[in-house]
Amino acid sequence: MADTPKQIFIKGIWQDNPVFRQVLGICSSLAVTNLMANTLFMSAGVIFVTAFSNLTVSALRNLIPARIRMIVQVLIIASYVMIVDILIKAINPDIHRFIGPYVGLIITNCIIMGRAEAFASQNKPWLSFLDGLAMGIGYSLVLIVIALIREPLGFGTLLGADLPGRETLWHQRTIMVMAPGAFFMLAIITWISRKLQIKTEKAE
């Protein structure tokens, strides 16, 4: 039986969370989370592309030949990413200068391809759209938590603004800005979430 919208959201955000449960989209989780602003724009881009590529793949699922389905999925995803890229560049070039290099990388985010293949190619368009949204939100929430710790500890700022007592209280740790800081944070989050999930599974 197909999932209800509520179940889809619970799965995307918690039970089957793409980052700490499926371990997908790790590259961008490590790359963009040293600044909250970059994290928010990357999250918005991924939510948009996951939702709409899921919708399109699902709408065409009965027409797409099985043999070339992956090629078609990549084509659809890449097209949406290019459209997002052009639109951001035209509407807000300042933000584009900020996150431009990462927008193109949305194409290679495994979550999007994974959801197109695992969900959208077997479910109806509306549910697929919701699944894309839920997975995108699940991904975004983990990234936001990581950025919330990395930016203050690494730069002593949040969303670019100095935190109170930046010079005295916040000793800026370079390691938090670099890749190792991201690996530590991701591992800690995965550890805590798995611990909680195992607990609930046992209780059930």
Added chain:
Amino acid sequence: MDKKDPKYILLFIILISLIFGVAISAVHYTTLPMLKKNEALHKNRIISKAFLLDVEGESPSDYEAAIENNIQIDSIKIGDTKTELFEHMDSDNIGFVFRGLGFWEPISGIIVMDEGLTEIINLKILEQKETPGLGARIEEQWFTDQFKGLPLKWSADQKIIIGTTSNADKSNVVDAITGASQTSVALMNMLNENLTQFKESFEKRN
């Protein structure tokens, strides 16, 4: 038609490529005037900031007017490439567009010096595609502000030093960006190289 039929597969891939290709092209061409406008506005904004011009408002025409009334634009050859040369009509400050390869892709910017080429008045980045959050911070004001008032030591190999040095004289040293040593070094090398070539051409020209 059978979905396994090669003819169907071929037709399908051609059709879908065509549909999405047309959609992307349509978005691109509809936004093209906006993109060109944005590019021009960005350049004018950077020139105005580099020369510390008083701009009345934030609109594209305000920036255009400020540049037209204050800056004379010419060109100069640096090495083998032609680049833009700017001269402030009142203060006679000189600026030019420097270019070079960053850690990932080319970086360009505007460096402004005093009339006698003795010190840097300002430096602004025009284009860069360095790592966001790390190398891309060369655009931030705290970084570019470090160049203001830096003396230009034309006789030294390194006119500007970004990072650390064992030299006793630290007057031409600015802080590098934490976690982006490669971008900092690339910027330092391109600045030193561009400045040397610029001085040669500028002196020949005058």
